Amino acid sequence: MSVTTGAPGSSAAAAVDMIEQAKRKAAYRAVADHFNSEMQFVGIGSGSTIIYGVEAIKDCLAKNPPKNGRYIFFVPTGFQSRKVIEQAGLMPMGFDSLPENVMLDVAFDGADEVDDDLNCIKGGGACLFQEKLVATRAKKFVCIADYRKNQTRLITKWPSIPIEVAPIAHATVMRQLKLIGSIEPVLREHTLAKTGPVQTDQGFYIIDAPFKPLLTLDDVKNGKDGSGKDGQWEVTALAHKIKSISGVLEVGLFFGPNGYEVQAAGGQGGQKPVAAYFGNEDGSVSVKQAQPPK
Numbered sequence: 572m573s574v575t576t577g578a579p580g581s582s583a584a585a586a587v588d589m590i591e592q593a594k595r596k597a598a599y600r601a602v603a604d605h606f607n608s609e610m611q612f613v614g615i616g617s618g619s620t621i622i623y624g625v626e627a628i629k630d631c632l633a634k635n636p637p638k639n640g641r642y643i644f645f646v647p648t649g650f651q652s653r654k655v656i657e658q659a660g661l662m663p664m665g666f667d668s669l670p671e672n673v674m675l676d677v678a679f680d681g682a683d684e685v686d687d688d689l690n691c692i693k694g695g696g697a698c699l700f701q702e703k704l705v706a707t708r709a710k711k712f713v714c715i716a717d718y719r720k721n722q723t724r725l726i727t728k729w730p731s732i733p734i735e736v737a738p739i740a741h742a743t744v745m746r747q748l749k750l751i752g753s754i755e756p757v758l759r760e761h762t763l764a765k766t767g768p769v770q771t772d773q774g775f776y777i778i779d780a781p782f783k784p785l786l787t788l789d790d791v792k793n794g795k796d797g798s799g800k801d802g803q804w805e806v807t808a809l810a811h812k813i814k815s816i817s818g819v820l821e822v823g824l825f826f827g828p829n830g831y832e833v834q835a836a837g838g839q840g841g842q843k844p845v846a847a848y849f850g851n852e853d854g855s856v857s858v859k860q861a862q863p864p865k
């Protein structure tokens with residue numbers, strides 16, 4: 572997760588402040604549209620933007636508390652997310668404590684980039700595996716971000732795909748990624764006091780794998796070749812290809828049918844969001860959303 576700072580009063584500080592306001596605006600709109608105090612189980616993602624999502628939920632609950640002293644359980648996607656839930660005075664529940672057959676009413680999370688089909692890159696904060704577990708356990712998965720993440724295609728501004736790998740396999744996975752067209756994948760390392768590879772909540776490593784900008788299904792329908800020839804991939808094809816490499820626990824591409832579509836087909840959950848909210852520089856919020864069920 573990169574954080575830009577600047578001296579108070581400087582133009583860099585004003586830019587940071589504007590981005591933070593954009594995240595907060597998006598979070599409040601997303602929560603107003605998709606959360607209510609009658610819900611029972613809610614997923615909470617990781618990163619800097621979700622902090623505003625939890626703030627918005629807390630504000631909503633202060634105005635409309637659950638009736639009859641009922642609790643809402645908030646399911647985190649990792650250590651940071653659990654801390655955010657606890658610090659807000661909300662009730663955390665571990666993913667593995669969810670009763671069988673229970674779906675989350677909604678899951679909110681940030682994103683590193685979202686395309687026009689609502690495919691996402693996630694994992695900038697090294698939490699992709701648990702984020703995918705939670706997203707696919709939700710009736711609806713909702714992303715919150717600022718305008719920088721809103722792009723037509725993935726790998727437009729965000730440079731690479733985070734991939735969570737078993738430490739013992741990281742070198743062999745990097746080699747495989749190069750063979751399928753990744754341009755110089757890197758093992759993510761600490762940049763501050765500690766040296767060595769970043770470890771996820773599972774004790775795994777993260778490889779950041781750059782690719783050419785990814786094609787959407789519309790691009791393919793319009794005749795473009797997304798099969799990986801010359802390193803040019805369509806999102807779903809690339810996600811399956813990376814996931815099939817031995818040693819990969821999870822790929823930071825959230826793709827395929829969304830929760831509405833999966834449920835309409837008789838299944839549960841979907842890893843693609845049903846809606847993504849982007850706070851803009853001018854204070855407005857843009858929404859990309861899937862058609863809800865009739």
Ligand SMILES: O=C(CO)[C@H](O)[C@H](O)COP(=O)(O)O
Pocket residue numbers: 572616617618619620621680681682683692693694695696697698699702
């Ligand atoms: O996927 C994630 C963590 O692994 C985050 O949700 C994503 O990186 C967005 O973070 P931020 O809200 O700080 O921009």
